[in-house]
Amino acid sequence: MALVTGGARGLGAAIAEALAAAGYQVVLGDRDLSLAQATATRLGGHAVALDVASEAAIETALDTIEATHGLPWLLVNNAAIMKAQKVLDIDIDTFDAVMAVNLRGNFLCTQRFARRLRARDQAGRIVNIGSLAGQNGGTATGAHYAASKGAVHTLTKVFARDLAPHGITVNAIAPGPLDLPSVAETIGADAAARIASGLPTGHLGDPATIARMVVELARADAGSITGATIDINCGLYLR
Numbered sequence: 001m002a003l004v005t006g007g008a009r010g011l012g013a014a015i016a017e018a019l020a021a022a023g024y025q026v027v028l029g030d031r032d033l034s035l036a037q038a039t040a041t042r043l044g045g046h047a048v049a050l051d052v053a054s055e056a057a058i059e060t061a062l063d064t065i066e067a068t069h070g071l072p073w074l075l076v077n078n079a080a081i082m083k084a085q086k087v088l089d090i091d092i093d094t095f096d097a098v099m100a101v102n103l104r105g106n107f108l109c110t111q112r113f114a115r116r117l118r119a120r121d122q123a124g125r126i127v128n129i130g131s132l133a134g135q136n137g138g139t140a141t142g143a144h145y146a147a148s149k150g151a152v153h154t155l156t157k158v159f160a161r162d163l164a165p166h167g168i169t170v171n172a173i174a175p176g177p178l179d180l181p182s183v184a185e186t187i188g189a190d191a192a193a194r195i196a197s198g199l200p201t202g203h204l205g206d207p208a209t210i211a212r213m214v215v216e217l218a219r220a221d222a223g224s225i226t227g228a229t230i231d232i233n234c235g236l237y238l239r
């Protein structure tokens with residue numbers, strides 16, 4: 001069983017679809033419960049109300065999932081908010097809101113899920129959705145978003161180190177700009193088109209490619225891959 005945070009739409013829904021196709025029972029945890037329910041119905045999965053910015057909401061959602069379906073094998077930390085603001089224009093409330101979801105939310109979901117795995121002496125898989133912005137500062141998203149994603153890549157390494165002895169792997173995927181509505185919604189249609197035409201591949205990243213990588217990292221026989229950040233960025237950033 002797999003829990004995908006922010007699974008109601010966009011990349012999270014694509015990941016949930018790939019996991020369902022690979023035979024997983026999928027639970028979509030999202031703060032937009034009605035959209036998560038509609039997506040879950042389409043995929044044959046389940047939806048649960050989840051705001052990753054709330055410690056209490058995370059525990060409640062995990063309690064509900066565990067009571068109904070058992071403890072998941074896989075957690076995909078996908079929920080995030082993207083903001084395009086220049087550094088001089090960022091107000092501290094928006095900075096805090098981005099960090100609360102993208103960084104603190106990632107930390108809390110990982111820690112609380114891993115605590116439950118450890119309490120039952122179970123192995124498992126955690127996949128964090130990072131971002132190219134966390135590696136190179138990004139092209140159009142703000143400093144808060146880029147910094148939160150860079151920190152997610154760092155959390156991935158530290159959780160991986162501490163959980164490796166227990167059969168729990170923690171990896172990240174760092175996508176470049178994806179063929180999803182959120183890009184134009186965040187930075188505007190013109191900027192999105194400029195980014196797309198400037199990519200070495202000549203096209204935006206395919207969300208299904210990211211989703212297939214999640215399925216790969218989640219395999220029971222993928223225990224040797226941990227602490228990695230996998231670049232899937234259409235050749236935009238070669239390191």
Ligand SMILES: NC(=O)c1ccc[n+]([C@@H]2O[C@H](COP(=O)([O-])OP(=O)(O)OC[C@H]3O[C@@H](n4cnc5c(N)ncnc54)[C@H](O)[C@@H]3O)[C@@H](O)[C@H]2O)c1
Binds near residue numbers: 081082131175
């Ligand atoms: N779109 C891209 O080009 C791109 C590129 C690199 C990385 N990413 C990453 O991919 C992930 C998904 O991005 P997307 O483009 O699908 O975004 P999106 O905005 O389309 O979807 C995000 C989902 O997360 C949910 N969500 C937001 N805040 C939440 C919260 N506090 N608790 C629970 N759910 C919450 C939303 O309701 C929504 O369903 C994010 O981590 C994003 O940073 C996206």
